[in-house]
Amino acid sequence: MELTPRQFDRELTLKELLAGLPAGKLQQILEAMFGCGFRLTTAGGQVVAGSAEPGTATTHSPIRYELESIGNLETASADPEKIKAAVLLIELLLHSAARYYMASALHIEAIDADYEALQKKHAALVISETRYRELAASLELRVQQQVAVIETAQRQLYQTEKMVSVGQLAAGVAHEINNPVGFIKSNLNTAKKYVQQFAQLAVLVNSSPDSAIAKGWRQADLDFVIQDFSDLLGESIAGTERVARIVADLKDFSNIDHTEIQVVNINDNIRSVCNMATHELSKTADLLFDLGELPKQKCHPGRINQALLNVLLNAAQAMPERGQIKIRSEYRDGLTSVQISDNGHGMAESTLARVFDPFFTTREVGKGTGLGLTVARDIVTAHDGDILIQSEPGKGTTVTIHLPVGWQCLIRE
Amino acid sequence: MADYNEESNRLTIKIVYYGPALSGKTTNIMRLHDLIAPQLKGEIMTLETQNDRTLFFDLLPLAFTASTGLLIKFKLFTVPGQVAHDGTRKAVLSRADGVVFVADSQRSQSVNNGESFDNLAENVHRVGLDLDRLPLVVQFNKRDQTNILSEAEISQRWSAASWPIVFASALHGDGVVDTFSQLLAQVHRNLDTEFQLVSKHGIEQRSFVESACATIG
Numbered sequence: 001m002e003l004t005p006r007q008f009d010r011e012l013t014l015k016e017l018l019a020g021l022p023a024g025k026l027q028q029i030l031e032a033m034f035g036c037g038f039r040l041t042t043a044g045g046q047v048v049a050g051s052a053e054p055g056t057a058t059t060h061s062p063i064r065y066e067l068e069s070i071g072n073l074e075t076a077s078a079d080p081e082k083i084k085a086a087v088l089l090i091e092l093l094l095h096s097a098a099r100y101y102m103a104s105a106l107h108i109e110a111i112d113a114d115y116e117a118l119q120k121k122h123a124a125l126v127i128s129e130t131r132y133r134e135l136a137a138s139l140e141l142r143v144q145q146q147v148a149v150i151e152t153a154q155r156q157l158y159q160t161e162k163m164v165s166v167g168q169l170a171a172g173v174a175h176e177i178n179n180p181v182g183f184i185k186s187n188l189n190t191a192k193k194y195v196q197q198f199a200q201l202a203v204l205v206n207s208s209p210d211s212a213i214a215k216g217w218r219q220a221d222l223d224f225v226i227q228d229f230s231d232l233l234g235e236s237i238a239g240t241e242r243v244a245r246i247v248a249d250l251k252d253f254s255n256i257d258h259t260e261i262q263v264v265n266i267n268d269n270i271r272s273v274c275n276m277a278t279h280e281l282s283k284t285a286d287l288l289f290d291l292g293e294l295p296k297q298k299c300h301p302g303r304i305n306q307a308l309l310n311v312l313l314n315a316a317q318a319m320p321e322r323g324q325i326k327i328r329s330e331y332r333d334g335l336t337s338v339q340i341s342d343n344g345h346g347m348a349e350s351t352l353a354r355v356f357d358p359f360f361t362t363r364e365v366g367k368g369t370g371l372g373l374t375v376a377r378d379i380v381t382a383h384d385g386d387i388l389i390q391s392e393p394g395k396g397t398t399v400t401i402h403l404p405v406g407w408q409c410l411i412r413e
Numbered sequence: 414m415a416d417y418n419e420e421s422n423r424l425t426i427k428i429v430y431y432g433p434a435l436s437g438k439t440t441n442i443m444r445l446h447d448l449i450a451p452q453l454k455g456e457i458m459t460l461e462t463q464n465d466r467t468l469f470f471d472l473l474p475l476a477f478t479a480s481t482g483l484l485i486k487f488k489l490f491t492v493p494g495q496v497a498h499d500g501t502r503k504a505v506l507s508r509a510d511g512v513v514f515v516a517d518s519q520r521s522q523s524v525n526n527g528e529s530f531d532n533l534a535e536n537v538h539r540v541g542l543d544l545d546r547l548p549l550v551v552q553f554n555k556r557d558q559t560n561i562l563s564e565a566e567i568s569q570r571w572s573a574a575s576w577p578i579v580f581a582s583a584l585h586g587d588g589v590v591d592t593f594s595q596l597l598a599q600v601h602r603n604l605d606t607e608f609q610l611v612s613k614h615g616i617e618q619r620s621f622v623e624s625a626c627a628t629i630g
Contacts, residue, residue: 009427009488009508011418067453067476067486068423095458103460103469109507110500117539 008105014042014063014071017094020101023049026093030075033082038075040090050074061087065094152378155358155371174247181247185240192233199226245275264301266336266403267291267329273308274327281312284319285342292330297405299383304403307379307387310372311340311399317363318344318397335385336403343396352391376401383407415510415604423484424608426600428593429506432515433522433529434466434494437554440583441515441592442473442489448590451625452477467493470505477624481614487625499532506533507540511548511600513592518553518561518580548599549576552592557582594626 018026018040027049030038039050040063048071055076061083062069073087205217217223274287281287315325319342328339347355347362354360356377361370373387380387384407391397416425430438439459446457455474461467470493476486490509492502506512514533516526537544551574553567562570564580571578577595581588601610601618610616 007508008504009490010416011421011423011425066474067455068421068484095456099458099460102458102472106469106501106504110504113504113507114500 006105006108008102008109012065012070012098012101014040014065014094015046015048017065017070017097017101018048020097021093026090029089030086033086034075034077034079036076038073038077038086040071040073042071043069059083063087063090063094065091065098151358155375155378158371177243177247181240181243185237185244188233188237188240192230192237195226195229195233199230202226260300261298262301263296263298264304265294265296266299266304266338267294269301269305270308270327270329270338273305273312276305277309277312277316281316281325284316285323285325288324288326290326290328292328294329294331294336295405297336297403298407299403300379303379304383307376307401308338308340310376311401314372315340315342315344315397315399318342318346320345323396331405334405336405338401338403339398340401341396341398346393346395346397347391348393352389355389415607416508417608421484422482423486424604425486425488426510426604427508428487428489428511428513428596428600429509430489430491430513430515431502431506431529431533432492432494433517433525434496436494436515436517436522436526436529437583438491438494438515439467439471441513441552441554441581441589442471442491444583444586444589445489445593446473448586449475449593449626449628451475451627466495467491468498469493469501475625479614479616479624483614483616485616485621485624494529496528496532499536502532503536503539506536506542509540509542509547510603511596512537512550513596514549514551514576515583516551516553518555518567519558520560520562523562546603548596548603550579550592550596550599551576552579552581552588554581554583554588556580556587557585590626590628594622597622597625 030050037051037055039052039054040048042048054074058074058076059078061073061075063071063073073083073090075083075086077083202217202223205211205214208214270289270291274281274289278287312325312327323343326339326341328337328341330337351362355373357370358374359370373389377387380401380403383403385401385403387402388400389397390400415427417423418425430441432438439461442457446454453474453476455476458472459467460469460471471491473489474486475489476484478484490505492498492505494502512533514530516522516530534544537547551571553562553564555561567578567580579588579592579595581592583589598618601616601621605611605618608614610621611618
């Protein structure tokens with residue numbers, strides 16, 4: 001039930017005041033007093049009690065309430081004392097009705113105001129609760145963002161530490177191998193000259209084929225030996241050159257510990273990484289290069305190498321049988337793009353959706369950290385670039401890395 | 414908000430006596446009823462508890478008719494002073510055209526006066542009135558008591574306030590009519606702006622106050 005507040009202090013009408021009184025009883029009392037008919041009318045002439053019809057020889061006596069006449073008592077009675085008493089009685093009743101009416105109306109008004117205040121309080125509470133919820137939600141979001149930042153930092157730190165230790169190791173090994181490789185190569189070259197000197201003897205020996213030395217020469221098959229010796233040495237020299245190149249690439253690659261920014265041509269990074277990982281890559285795939293003209297650009301070469309290596313290793317490991325890895329690079333509209341496509345087993349959409357998640361891996365336990373692409377993305381993002389992956393199960397995967405050429409590092413290392 | 418009823422040619426003005434419990438609000442209107450004789454004076458309607466404390470309100474109706482025939486009717490209400498009845502107090506205060514704040518002069522009542530005045534300020538705001546525009550007289554009652562604050566102390570404490578201060582002893586009738594007439598002078602100023610009492614009805618401030626506060630004899 002709804003209570004409409006009525007102002008307790010408003011002007012009350014005769015009708016309203018009589019509403020709380022048993023009309024029948026008032027009529028009974030007044031009729032008994034007068035011994036004849038009467039009627040009670042409002043100031044507007046409306047009958048509110050007594051007979052509906054005006055009687056004859058009627059006297060009109062005003063009924064007053066709160067200093068004002070609010071109605072009339074009309075009666076055929078000629079007894080002024082009785083009329084006076086009746087008016088007094090009615091006024092007394094009205095006064096008492098008014099007290100009750102005002103008290104209850106005031107009560108309702110007060111309760112209503114309190115209720116309204118409660119509702120306002122409630123509304124305010126709801127608002128503050130909503131605000132609190134929003135705050136909590138945004139707090140959650142901010143915590144998540146902070147966690148993401150920390151995780152990224154941790155991953156980079158982990159990666160950097162790993163890279164630094166690998167780099168230091170590689171640099172150390174490269175340095176240690178460089179010396180022996182150097183003198184082996186030099187010695188082999190000298191040996192090759194010596195063999196050539198021996199080879200010159202062959203003409204002399206074979207000029208007198210019946211000589212004992214010539215017989216011994218043929219018995220020992222020295223013609224073949226000298227030829228083969230020379231070939232062996234040639235191959236060995238080529239071998240040392242390969243070792244030297246690997247060592248140089250390794251040194252190049254192990255520049256990881258130099259986190260400073262350098263101006264490079266990304267194609268050089270691609271080549272260096274492919275040389276470095278050639279063993280890993282060529283086990284499962286042939287590398288096809290389509291490197292376009294690139295301008296020089298600022299970057300952290302060590303980190304870019306890391307990103308490229310991670311993508312390349314993924315491509316190599318995606319081959320169910322020997323396949324192909326195509327590496328394209330091009331420059332357009334201020335962006336260097338590197339596209340690494342393989343024709344491996346590709347990925348389902350559910351896998352594709354999670355490839356960048358840290359520690360998500362499709363490999364067996366212990367085979368992959370699940371950080372390769374995560375780190376690659378972090379590195380590319382740190383260069384204000386982006387990394388996109390398209391894949392189709394059974395067809396292969398293409399990873400595209402975009403790097404803005406005008407990148408300026410704003411973060412102090 | 415004074416209520417002008419064109420049909421009955423009546424302007425009803427609401428005055429509220431506010432203040433802490435037992436400061437003499439009911440006594441004020443009782444004595445006023447005895448002391449003044451405007452053209453029309455009604456009976457006091459009291460709604461009190463059994464131990465003589467106002468539960469809802471007391472009401473004293475007074476009225477006079479202006480030369481133009483306009484009936485000026487005053488309804489003087491008291492609020493229940495007890496802290497617990499704040500809801501009722503607020504409802505009685507609503508629509509007030511003027512307020513008499515009845516303070517208790519006894520030293521022991523200073524805190525109660527302060528709290529009650531703060532409560533008045535708060536409730537005035539809550540019922541949508543503006544304390545800066547609301548006609549208000551502060552009456553320091555019970556000057557007949559011992560251990561009361563001196564007039565100098567009170568004046569000094571209230572020096573920053575803009576409202577007139579009247580010293581009264583309602584029990585003996587002192588200052589009761591003065592309080593009422595000082596309030597009516599302010600009420601007239603507001604009502605004249607709203608209802609053109611002077612230009613339309615020829616009711617000047619002085620005759621307004623005197624008609625309402627006409628003393629017996």
